[in-house]
Ligand SMILES: NC(=O)C1=CN([C@@H]2O[C@H](COP(=O)(O)OP(=O)(O)OC[C@H]3O[C@@H](n4cnc5c(N)ncnc54)[C@H](OP(=O)(O)O)[C@@H]3O)[C@@H](O)[C@H]2O)C=CC1
């Protein structure tokens with residue numbers, strides 16, 4: 001029997017994942033808090049603000065009603081921006097508790113919550129009562145929505161606290177263009193996914209400033225080194241960072257001109273202000289909030305993260321980008337592997 005899935009968040013990624021699940025034969029409801037967007041999805045079968053030049057199948061149903069969206073579902077997939085995940089989870093938790101409903105929770109968002117410094121599986125675990133959830137999993141990897149919707153070959157990972165749930169979710173999403181691996185390293189997958197956006201901002205900025213391929217490779221490699229330093233300090237498996245949600249996602253996000261984070265960095269590199277960049281994007285740029293969360297976290301935990309720190313000062317202290325790059329380049333020499 002078809003599995004029932006609620007996809008919460010009808011932006012670029014939520015609508016494309018809902019479309020993929022619908023295509024795979026699941027019974028999908030796509031929830032958006034925006035009634036206009038629900039109307040467009042149900043009547044025109046488009047989502048023009050987020051996914052250009054694409055018509056969704058008639059079978060994909062959108063709803064504005066969260067109670068309706070999660071009624072009787074096997075899975076709830078959260079794909080709203082990181083910083084609003086807790087508020088959506090609170091609403092979901094209340095409905096599930098009232099109905100005594102128990103579901104599998106998945107999220108596909110990439111970020112660290114500001115102020116609490118929590119990963120999203122931790123946020124979801126705090127908000128949704130264990131009596132109402134069977135498992136919490138994260139789906140992540142190099143997967144630009146714009147490429148998935150055109151069926152580009154895409155490989156991702158599902159990491160879970162529950163091996164059986166991970167395998168079920170793998171089966172739910174897999175098809176001939178979307179291949180899913182399982183993992184038990186929730187910490188590593190979530191940290192890799194969240195922090196690669198910081199490196200994508202930096203890569204965009206370097207490009208905007210006119211730096212070339214050597215600079216990009218340097219940033220991506222040393223960026224990954226500091227991400228894995230922070231991740232392993234929390235107990236992540238170091239091998240996760242050379243996998244899809246580590247190096248894989250850095251490659252796509254720090255090189256794709258579709259990436260919102262790369263594009264934001266590029267605009268900053270060209271001299272636009274952060275306010276201008278955010279206002280013009282109209283979609284979430286996760287790396288901005290996550291840079292602050294990761295910077296503060298690195299200070300708290302005593303983990304050396306020079307690139308994150310440099311990008312933090314550019315974003316939040318108005319530091320000059322060229323001068324910041326100069327400071328990074330003239331740091332005392334050190335051994336590559338420490
Ligand atoms: N886009 C991609 O290719 C990929 C994105 N991701 C991750 O998925 C997550 C979502 O990204 P993406 O889809 O790109 O983001 P978008 O900006 O495209 O969409 C976000 C959606 O969330 C909605 N939203 C905003 N605030 C709230 C709220 N308080 N309650 C409910 N809904 C809200 C937005 O509505 P509105 O705009 O109307 O306010 C919009 O529909 C991010 O964490 C991102 O890193 C992961 C892999 C690929």
Ligand SMILES: O=C(CO)COP(=O)(O)O
Pocket residue numbers: 110141142143144145197200249252253258259260261262284285286
């Ligand atoms: O995470 C992504 C691809 O894996 C999407 O990144 P952006 O949000 O920068 O577009």
